[in-house]
Amino acid sequence: MTSALSWGRTPRVESARECWVADRFQPLPPANEPLLAHGLGRSYGDVALNEGGLLLRTRHLDRFIAFDPGTGVLRAEAGVSLDDIIALALPQGWFLPVTPGTRFVTLGGAVANDVHGKNHHRAGTFGHHVRALELLRSDGQRLHCSATDHPDWLAATLGGLGLTGLITWVELQLVRVRTPALWTVNRRFRNLEEYWQIDAELGARHEYAVAWVDCLGGGRGIYTAADHAAPMKKMPPPPPSARQFRTDPPFSLVNGLTLRAFNQLYYRRPVAAQGLSHLLPFFYPLDGLLQWNRMYGRRGFFQYQCVLPPRR
Incomplete structure (x- = not known):
């Protein structure tokens, strides 16, 4: 058993098991209890806590898969932080299309909470700029979700708080910037x-x-x-x-x-x-x-x- 906290430091969960996920190609561990992903722990309340269940620690899913500096299309594992993305993309003239008030959140967490930012009135939420993602279900099924493939699962996962499955990777459209x-x-x-x-x-x-x-x-x-x-x-x-x-x-x-x-x-x-x-x-x-x-x-x-x- 392990203890887990949200960023607000309440509530404290003392009865959750944890499993570190470091390979997106591996199946989920067999479990008879509920599964829930936990990234950098910047959510509030009990959003990323799973009392009596299994916490899937995703911070080690931290690899970049592809980045096109000509188009700004980025594909990365769900444990990559927004800070990691900025460090890679900003020197090449790209920035996040939407960002919350901290860059120390994971890419998967930004999708699961469908975060918003200071350009909400112009750009909408984070999910408006997600091109595709892979969803790993607890039954072992892998779904490639986009506007054309399983669009219903994509819609349910954006803002779904991790309840539709484990997000393994996300493809995101960045925005061009000329300076920092x-x-x-x-x-x-x-x-x-x-x-x-x-x-x-x-x-x-x-x-x-x-x-x-x-x-x-x-x-x-x-x-x-x-x-x-x-x-x-x-x-x-x-x-x-x-x-x-x-x-x-x-x-x-x-x-x-x-x-x-x-x-x-x-x-x-x-x-x-x-x-x-x-x-x-x-x-x-x-x-x-x-x-x-x-x-x-x-x-x-x-x-x-x-x-x-x-x-x-």
Whole structure:
């Protein structure tokens, strides 16, 4: 038996068996209990946990199978991380078509959760850019899934949370970029009404859009829109190496007192109206502090995401 945690550090599963999968050509282990894939453990809640069942650890499925630098079509095993893909593709002028807020997730996990990113209003979810994948079922059946082969299985696997089978490899269409930089535009807003006005203006004009909102300060915040930049003589440098949050506090350091102080400083910090930014800190600001989930203490935390329409 093994213990397993989600990124929120709750719940903790103590009664799951594990099996490391390192060869995509091998059959699944015989088991009479439920099977579930577990990659880099960046999911929240119990999405990648399997209490009383068998966890298929997929991080060793980490091989690139094919990459065409002329078309940007990439095929890789499901345990390859988005960080691995960026390291390979970005120097050759390609980037992920959709990316979540961390690059330390597996390719299979991005498909199983059908992740979204800061260009959701333009590019849709991650699954819109998956050309094909292989699905290994618990009965030993292997399905090549694409728009023409088993399209129903492909649709069920995109966002299927690993419940349709083990994804062994994924073929993904990347997007062409000319530099590793973004041209960004920043606007402060005092409340949600101003947010909707800015979003109507900038969201329609730019590829990427994201906002930080101070929920303790009446809905004020900072709206940032961005587009991939053209080559320039002076490009922004890559971010410094990530720091590590090494302590494991007995209580959450994220509370009403610390949040109010942080939000006040963050909202008041100097922000340029526009400028160049390396794409890594724009897409992955929290990746600059590894193990930041420890700040919430040993009890962990829940993340809640929802969709809110503008008031009509």
